[in-house]
Amino acid sequence: MTDVLDQTGLQQRRHLVTEIPGPRSVELMARRAATVSAGVGTTLPVFITRAGGGVLEDVDGNTLIDLGSGIAVTSVGNAAPRVVEAVQAQVADFTHTCFMVTPYEGYVAVCEALAELTPGDHAKKSALFNSGSEAVENAVKIARHATGRQAVVVFDHAYHGRTNLTMALTAKNMPYKHRFGPFAGEVYRVPMSYPYRDGLTGPDAAARAISQIEVQVGAGNTAAVLIEPLQGEGGFIEPAPGFLTALREWCTAHGVVFIADEIQSGFCRTGAWFGVDAEGVVPDLVTTAKGMAGGLPLAAVTGRAEIMDAVHPGGLGGTYGGNPVACAAALGAIETMRAEDLVGAARAVGEVMLPRLRTLAQRFPAIGDVRGRGAMIAVELVVPGTTEPDAALAGAVAKACHARGVVVLTAGSYGNVLRFLPPLVIGHDLLVEALDVVEEAFAEVAGS
Numbered sequence: 001m002t003d004v005l006d007q008t009g010l011q012q013r014r015h016l017v018t019e020i021p022g023p024r025s026v027e028l029m030a031r032r033a034a035t036v037s038a039g040v041g042t043t044l045p046v047f048i049t050r051a052g053g054g055v056l057e058d059v060d061g062n063t064l065i066d067l068g069s070g071i072a073v074t075s076v077g078n079a080a081p082r083v084v085e086a087v088q089a090q091v092a093d094f095t096h097t098c099f100m101v102t103p104y105e106g107y108v109a110v111c112e113a114l115a116e117l118t119p120g121d122h123a124k125k126s127a128l129f130n131s132g133s134e135a136v137e138n139a140v141k142i143a144r145h146a147t148g149r150q151a152v153v154v155f156d157h158a159y160h161g162r163t164n165l166t167m168a169l170t171a172k173n174m175p176y177k178h179r180f181g182p183f184a185g186e187v188y189r190v191p192m193s194y195p196y197r198d199g200l201t202g203p204d205a206a207a208r209a210i211s212q213i214e215v216q217v218g219a220g221n222t223a224a225v226l227i228e229p230l231q232g233e234g235g236f237i238e239p240a241p242g243f244l245t246a247l248r249e250w251c252t253a254h255g256v257v258f259i260a261d262e263i264q265s266g267f268c269r270t271g272a273w274f275g276v277d278a279e280g281v282v283p284d285l286v287t288t289a290k291g292m293a294g295g296l297p298l299a300a301v302t303g304r305a306e307i308m309d310a311v312h313p314g315g316l317g318g319t320y321g322g323n324p325v326a327c328a329a330a331l332g333a334i335e336t337m338r339a340e341d342l343v344g345a346a347r348a349v350g351e352v353m354l355p356r357l358r359t360l361a362q363r364f365p366a367i368g369d370v371r372g373r374g375a376m377i378a379v380e381l382v383v384p385g386t387t388e389p390d391a392a393l394a395g396a397v398a399k400a401c402h403a404r405g406v407v408v409l410t411a412g413s414y415g416n417v418l419r420f421l422p423p424l425v426i427g428h429d430l431l432v433e434a435l436d437v438v439e440e441a442f443a444e445v446a447g448s
C-alpha cells in the first residue's frame with residue numbers, strides 16, 4: 001500500500017503496535033489521576049503525540065483513525081499547514097495585547113470573514129470570545145439587551161455549554177448539570193422536532209413548540225429562541241424539514257431574536273457552511289466556535305448589526321476574547337476550507353457514510369435510526385423491535401472501536417447514540433477502513 005501522508009507528513013494509516021491503551025498511556029493515566037480533577041472526563045485514555053489528516057499518533061507508537069475531530073473541532077486537520085504557518089507567524093510577533101486595550105487587525109479580519117460567510121446579506125457585526133459557552137452566554141446577553149425582554153426559549157435535548165447560564169440552557173442533567181445548581185432563571189424549554197421519536201412534520205412540531213411558548217412564556221416576554229440547527233450532544237437530532245423555518249417566521253412576527261447555535265454544526269461540518277443553510281433560514285444571531293479556528297480556542301457571536309450595536313460600549317468583552325493567535329488560526333482555517341472545498345468534502349463524507357450505515361442497519365436491528373448530514377452523522381441504538389434506548393450497546397460498540405484503533409464518540413440524552421465526526425480532510429480509504437472497523441465492532445458486540 002502506498003504511503004499516504006497528510007500535509008504534515010503523518011502516515012494516514014491505522015497501525016497498532018500495542019493494545020489500546022498502550023503501556024506509556026497507562027503510565028500517563030496514572031500521573032493524570034494523581035494531578036487532574038476526577039471531574040474531567042476521558043473518552044479514550046490514550047495520550048497523543050502527533051495528529052493530522054484523519055489520524056492520531058499516540059505515545060506508544062499506535063496510529064488511530066479519528067472519527068471524533070476533538071468533538072467537531074479539527075475539521076481542517078490537527079495541524080493544517082495554513083493554520084500552522086499563520087499561528088507561527090503571529091505568535092512570533094505577539095501573543096496578546098487584549099483587543100479591548102489595543103486592537104489588532106486579525107480580530108477585525110475574522111469579523112469581516114464571519115460577516116461574509118454567515119447566512120444573510122444584511123449588515124452584520126461580531127464579537128469574539130474563547131469558548132462556545134462564552135459565545136452563547138453573550139448571545140443571550142445581546143438578545144436581552146436589544147429587546148428589553150428576559151425569557152430565553154430552548155429545546156429538549158439541547159446542549160449549549162457548561163457555564164451557569166449555558167447549563168440552564170442545556171437539557172441533560174448528567175453529567176452536565178448534576179449538583180451544580182441553582183441555575184440562571186428565565187430559561188424555558190419546549191419540545192424539539194425529533195422525527196425518529198415523534199413522527200411529526202416540521203410545521204407540526206413547530207406548532208407544538210410555539211403553542212407552549214405562547215401559553216407558558218408569552219411572545220412579548222421572549223427575548224430569544226435559541227436552537228442548534230442540528231443538535232449535537234443531544235444526539236445529532238436533525239429537525240424535520242420546515243421546523244426551523246416555522247420558528248424563524250414566528251420569531252420575525254413577534255420581535256424575538258432567533259439565535260442559531262452553530263458551534264458544532266457550523267463551518268462546513270454538515271455539508272454546507274452552516275446548519276441553517278439546509279432550510280435557507282437566516283438567523284438574527286449565530287454562535288460559532290469549534291471548527292472555526294482549526295483547534296485554537298476561538299468563538300463568536302455574529303448577527304444583525306442593529307442588534308449587535310444595541311449593547312452599550314464596554315458591555316461586551318473579556319481579557320482573551322479574540323486572542324490574536326487564535327484569530328490567525330481562524331483565518332488559516334477559513335482559507336483552508338475555501339481552498340480545499342471542505343463543504344464539498346463534508347458532503348463526500350456523508351455520501352460514503354450514510355449508505356454504509358443504512359446497510360449496517362439492515363444487518364443489525366439494534367440500529368434504530370441513521371441520520372445526519374455531511375460529516376455530522378449518527379446512529380441511534382435501541383432494543384431491536386422497539387425505540388427503547390440502548391446506551392449500554394452504544395458504549396460497548398464505541399469501546400470495541402477504540403480497541404481496534406478507531407476513535408468514535410457517543411452522544412444523546414439517553415446515551416444511546418454513536419456519532420461520527422471525521423475531520424473533513426480524512427482520506428477516502430481511511431474513512432472506509434474506519435467503517436469496516438465499526439461493522440466489526442457491531443458484529444462483535446451485537447452479534448452478526
Ligand SMILES: Cc1ncc(COP(=O)(O)O)c(CNCCCC(=O)O)c1O
Nearest residue numbers: 131132133159160161228232261263264
Ligand atoms: C452546540 C454547542 N453549543 C455550545 C457548546 C459549548 O462549547 P464549549 O467550547 O465546549 O464551551 C458546544 C460544545 N459541545 C461539546 C461539549 C463537550 C463537553 O464539554 O463535554 C456545542 O456543541
